[in-house]
Amino acid sequence: MTNNASEKSAISGQAASVFFEDLHESLDALSVVPEASHCLYCYEAPCIQACPTSIDIPTFIHQIRTGNVTGAAHTILSENIMGGTCARACPTEVLCEQACVHNVTGHKPVEIGLLQRYATDHLMAENGPHPFNRAPDSGRHIAVVGAGPAGLSFAHRAAMLGHKVSVYEAKSKPGGLNEYGLAAYKMVADFAAREVDFLLGIGGIEIFYNEELGKSLTVED
Ligand code: SF4
Incomplete structure (x- = not known):
């Protein structure tokens, strides 16, 4: 447990569970616009180059700044459908935020991770229709092995293209690394499961x- 994560223990009968508070405090409606206004909307933005999923960072930040938070989430998720998890777990301080031009002048980089989280959380909280449409049925049926981040992201993109997708997962829950491998203080409130439902x-x-491929399942199957 870190200094930033306080522990609460809930003891029920013989069983004791440990819950964690969120590692990072989220931006709110008052703090988000000043933070977004800090972005210079750089041409050939180095933050995009540093993002492993090539999210159009200046565009989504500009959308937040102009009040189009749902549009910002759409910009993020169109490149990375698991942008909500990445906003929590991605080491932004050594990726996009380290590349932010503000570092060159000794200023604080734009809080890209927190802005991304604000936008994706906003869209998921709206609980509206799914933001992406499926293309007409392609007639193709694709098998995916593993319901981790890569498998599910691929499945989502294949579904967008009109393919039917069957995902085979060895465990009893989806999410892979997001569900089983990330620190609890980064993924509070069952976020990994909620993101899979959204996807x-x-x-x-x-x-x-x-x-499990090789056990209950074969390539021939
Ligand atoms: S490098 Fe920094 S200032 Fe430039 S677009 Fe990216 S976040 Fe904005």
Whole structure:
């Protein structure tokens, strides 16, 4: 546990569970616009070059600054459907934020991770229709092995293209690294599971659990 994460213990009968508070304090409606206004909307922005998923960072920040928070989330998720997890778990301080031009002049970089989280959380909290549409049925049926971040991101993009997708997962829950491998203080309130539910909202994706390639499942199957 870190200095930033306080511990609460809940003891029920013989069982004791440990819950964590969020590592990072989220931006709110008052703090988000000043933070977004800090961005210079750079041409050939180095923050995009440093982002492993090539999110159009200056555009989504500009959308937040002008009040189009849902549009900002769409910009993020169109490059990375798991942008909500990345906003929590990505080491932004050595990626996009380290590349931010403000560092050159000795100023604080734009809080790109927190802005990304603000936008994606906003869209998920709206609980509206899924933000991406499926193309007409392609007639193709794709099998994906593993319901981790890569498998599910691929499944989502394949579903967008009109393919039917069957995902085979060895464990009993989806999410892979996001569910089983990230520190609890980064992924509070069952965020990994909620993000998978959101992703599946596109339709056309079915997940089969407890199916392990080489054991219960073969390539021939
Ligand atoms: S490098 Fe920094 S200032 Fe420039 S677009 Fe990216 S976040 Fe904005």
